[in-house]
Amino acid sequence: MNSIDHLFEDAADTTEAKVSGKWFPIRLVPDLATGELLNVGVGFIDSRRKLHVKILDSARVFECMYGPAGLENFTFLLTVLREHFQKTAQAISPSPHIVLGARSYAAGESVPEILESLYQSQVTLARNACSDDTDENNIKRVDNLSLRKIVFKDAQRRAPALFDRMFRTKPVSLPDKFGQRHELDLPIYADDHELFRNGARYATFISGFFRSAVYRGFNLDGGVRNLWNTRAIVPESSHGGLFILRPPEGTEGYTPEVMLAIDNDIDRIVWPFLKMKNMAVEVSADPAKLTEAGLALAE
Numbered sequence: 001m002n003s004i005d006h007l008f009e010d011a012a013d014t015t016e017a018k019v020s021g022k023w024f025p026i027r028l029v030p031d032l033a034t035g036e037l038l039n040v041g042v043g044f045i046d047s048r049r050k051l052h053v054k055i056l057d058s059a060r061v062f063e064c065m066y067g068p069a070g071l072e073n074f075t076f077l078l079t080v081l082r083e084h085f086q087k088t089a090q091a092i093s094p095s096p097h098i099v100l101g102a103r104s105y106a107a108g109e110s111v112p113e114i115l116e117s118l119y120q121s122q123v124t125l126a127r128n129a130c131s132d133d134t135d136e137n138n139i140k141r142v143d144n145l146s147l148r149k150i151v152f153k154d155a156q157r158r159a160p161a162l163f164d165r166m167f168r169t170k171p172v173s174l175p176d177k178f179g180q181r182h183e184l185d186l187p188i189y190a191d192d193h194e195l196f197r198n199g200a201r202y203a204t205f206i207s208g209f210f211r212s213a214v215y216r217g218f219n220l221d222g223g224v225r226n227l228w229n230t231r232a233i234v235p236e237s238s239h240g241g242l243f244i245l246r247p248p249e250g251t252e253g254y255t256p257e258v259m260l261a262i263d264n265d266i267d268r269i270v271w272p273f274l275k276m277k278n279m280a281v282e283v284s285a286d287p288a289k290l291t292e293a294g295l296a297l298a299e
Contacts (some may be wrong), residue, residue, distance in 0.1 A: 154290055
C-alpha cells in the first residue's frame with residue numbers, strides 16, 4: 001500500500017483529523033509524443049469541495065533538463081496552470097500538457113499541513129534544482145491577477161460607489177448580434193444607462209512587468225484579445241480602456257535591453273487602440289495611475 005494514499009491515517013488512533021478530503025497529483029507532460037509524466041504540484045479538495053493547490057514555485061529545474069528554452073516554456077506553462085486554478089477553482093486540466101492524477105483520501109490538522117506533506121513527498125523536482133542555479137524568484141514580476149488586486153483595492157478605497165457599479169471580479173457574459181453569448185475577462189464593465197448616458201464602459205488591466213518574453217506575451221495578448229472581442233459586441237457609443245503596467249526604471253534584474261523589449265511589446269499592443277474613438281489608453285509603472293484611468297471612464 002502506498003502510504004501517501006492514507007496520509008495521516010494513523011492520527012485516528014489519538015484524535016480525530018480536523019480536515020479531510022481527496023488529494024491528487026498535478027503532472028506535466030513535456031512531450032505529448034513520449035507521454036513522460038513529471039509531478040509539478042498537488043491538489044486537495046476538502047470536505048466542502050473547495051480546491052487547494054500547491055505548485056512548483058520555479059521552472060528553473062527545467063533549464064537543467066531542457067536548456068534555456070525549457071525555463072521560458074515551462075515558466076509559461078506553470079503560470080497558465082496557476083492562473084487557471086485561481087480563476088476557475090476547479091480540478092480541471094487547462095492543457096493537454098497537464099494531467100490530473102487519480103484522487104485518494106487524505107486527512108490532517110490543516111489544509112496547509114496536508115498540502116505541504118503531499119508536496120514534499122510527491123514533487124521531487126522541488127528538491128533537484130541546479131547547484132549553481134540563480135533564484136528567479138528574487139526578480140520581481142507582476143501578473144494580471146496581482147495587478148488587478150492592487151487596482152481593485154485602490155478603486156474601492158477611492159470611490160466605493162463607482163467600484164460597485166463598474167469593477168468585476170468574475171468574467172462578463174455578453175451576447176453578440178446573433179444572440180450567442182461570450183464569456184469575457186473584463187475587470188471593468190458597466191452597462192448602466194442611468195449612470196452612463198453616453199454608452200457602456202469596459203476596460204482591462206494587464207501587466208507587462210515580466211522579464212520573460214513568453215510570460216509577458218501571454219499576459220498582454222490575452223488581455224487585448226478580450227478587449228477586441230468586447231469592442232466587436234458592445235455599441236459604438238461605448239467607452240473602453242486599455243491600462244497597462246510596466247516595470248519602473250531601475251527595477252533590479254531589468255536591464256536597459258529588457259526594458260526596451262518590454263516597451264516595444266507594449267507599443268505593439270497599444271498602437272491600434274490609440275487611434276480608436278472612445279478608447280482610453282494608459283501605460284504606467286504606477287498602479288495608482290491605472291486606477292485613476294479606470295475610474296475616469298465614469299466621467
